[in-house]
Amino acid sequence: MLIRTEAPADILTIDRLLKSVFDTDAEANLVMALRENGRLTLSLVACSDEGEVIGHLLFTPVTIDGDDLSWQGLAPLAVAKEHQGKGVASALVEEAFTTLPEFGYPACVVLGDPSYYGRFQFSAAADYDLHCQWDVPEGAFQVRSLTENSVAEQLAGRKGLVDYCPEFNGL
Template structure:
């Protein structure tokens, strides 16, 4: 069942995200984004209380300007369920939900071949670049609404929690 995350999902989501990445960093980030209200779109795939996948979208800024734009990160699928289309389902549903909530565009940092299937294009085509030093083709954007990135250019920053060190 693909659905929006609920308050009681916190622990199973933490365990799922930790298993998917093989460490706790991304799971801690998800918790911190949720706690500060920055987890504006969260989706889970679960069956009989077994959590198989999770997606989170949080606001980004462009040249320091807040706007109706989101960053897609992280997307996690439990290792036992990878390669079965769960990540794709989560991404499609997350993008649809963001559009319904009137967000204008989404950025993602990842594999161009994978994310290109959903309509993401190099962010450089929109005049945008990533705050992280990554190959430009791996930083992508898509307009959820026509003109959602029109007239914008510059550096995209993810939520500040993406850059804060985790306490050991």
């Protein structure tokens, strides 16, 4: 398996992958809108040994109480159904967590299953007085430091609303 950044030739393949993995086209439409509006910070694909795109992971900027701290939001993460449970998602996430700090991105947030994302050292954002703009189940909105500094150190007393790019409001 090869993990690499998205290339222009991957756009339609990623779109098909997202449409095949999620129940609606919302995530595929979101990714296309984010791409068109230049909001992608990091877009990774996982390719099989034959070169087929079998996974995709995207990060976009978020703000905290209106401040840009270079934090990122992870969404979406998708793996082709026939390749799920084989470590593809983990490989994508681990590559991203190596790459993002190299470019000065210190932390990220995710909205997802705490039992799944907990294995990547995410913890409840509410523990840091952070909340997202949507009404979500308790514990689903999570945060993780990507550097040696803790989330609390990076926040330096900040708290409040974590805002995603406006394109997310269409979900």
